[in-house]
Amino acid sequence: MRRPPQISISRLAVYLRFLEDYIKEKGPQATINSEALAKFLDINPHQIRKDLSYFGKFGERGVGYRVKELIDTISRILGLQRPWNLCLCGLGNLGSALLAYNGFRQMHLTIVAIFDNDPEKIGTKIRGVAVSSPRQIPGLVKKLNITIAIIAVPQAVAQGIADALLRAGVRAILNFAPVKLTMPPHVKLRNADFSAELVHLTHYLSSASQ
Amino acid sequence: MRRPPQISISRLAVYLRFLEDYIKEKGPQATINSEALAKFLDINPHQIRKDLSYFGKFGERGVGYRVKELIDTISRILGLQRPWNLCLCGLGNLGSALLAYNGFRQMHLTIVAIFDNDPEKIGTKIRGVAVSSPRQIPGLVKKLNITIAIIAVPQAVAQGIADALLRAGVRAILNFAPVKLTMPPHVKLRNADFSAELVHLTHYLSSASQ
DNA sequence: CCCTGTGAAATATTTCACAGCA
């Protein structure tokens, strides 16, 4: 059994979300086999079994997987069995969208601090979360035990915010700003890049039509 | 020379964005070699040369790449040398964030229609773009020659919107709703999934600390 | 000599086929 590829982590997240919907519909005793799950998600059943096998044996031969157990297992694999405190940097449209996004809560991910430069926003509470100046990053990251940060600020200030987060001791960053950030290797950095996604579509459409 | 992997398209988008910033700083005569570019983007220089070589020969031995030319070349590869009309489905926080996102304009991607169910919004113009009822999808997609759609509606209605877009003749969809959409193979579908990104961070943090 | 472009090697990932247990 080898080390799981990065991409299998993304797939586990997809399985998890589907299974959470599925158990709501089918009830807590539901089981599912890899073939049925594969069909729903339009993926190869071998892939699913392989992804899970990197982490252990969770199914029953002749039966499939007990959905309740599988949800717990995948949650544990993904580190979602415990709560995480996040901060959101940047409360523009994107930051507001992320704050409103419900997907986080059910994953035990809680935004406990918001940092924004706008004096109008600083000192207010949005959806129950206080907005602070970025100068408060060092203090609040420690005080609120924040380990993960979301960067949703303009390109030009993203690296500066990232540096402040790094100094404050944040250990992982999800960056929505369209820049390549520089971080030491002990900080885990992921980039979410809208335009890179769109470009797949334009490339596909223009190469398909030639 | 083999078929380029999907992921090299994402990397080309990253190269392109960097080069656009770079030429602004260094001027229109700038050149760059694969090693320098690789260093800026924290990537392997062989990877960059290989990614480009899937599409042709764009560099000069002993010199590197002329940045201006390389920008044009990558734009052409990605299908960005021509304009594209997009529609945005869903004008919540995320939809608003996407509408405000400047990255699209410089890629010749124009949002020409917005679809939302809210009667308060229908009939208004946001950032110069009219908001219409989803019932207008068939008519407007054809009339405005929309080929690409962005779905930023709640999970529960995403498949219905996708079906309407399909019937209207849209050829590619970028889906931000956290569901697996079902589409026939001739429609190119990409998913942008925030929580799948975050889960990489929680998985990393919890497995690193064990 | 400098740096690209590219076959070939190394590595990573996916798919397959089937042993083995309920």
Place this chain on the structure above:
DNA sequence: TGCTGTGAAATATTTCACAGGG
């Protein structure tokens, strides 16, 4: 029999090493 778990095969992708043109 039915389905998982997993080595092994097939593919895909990345990295390397170097030929070759300016």
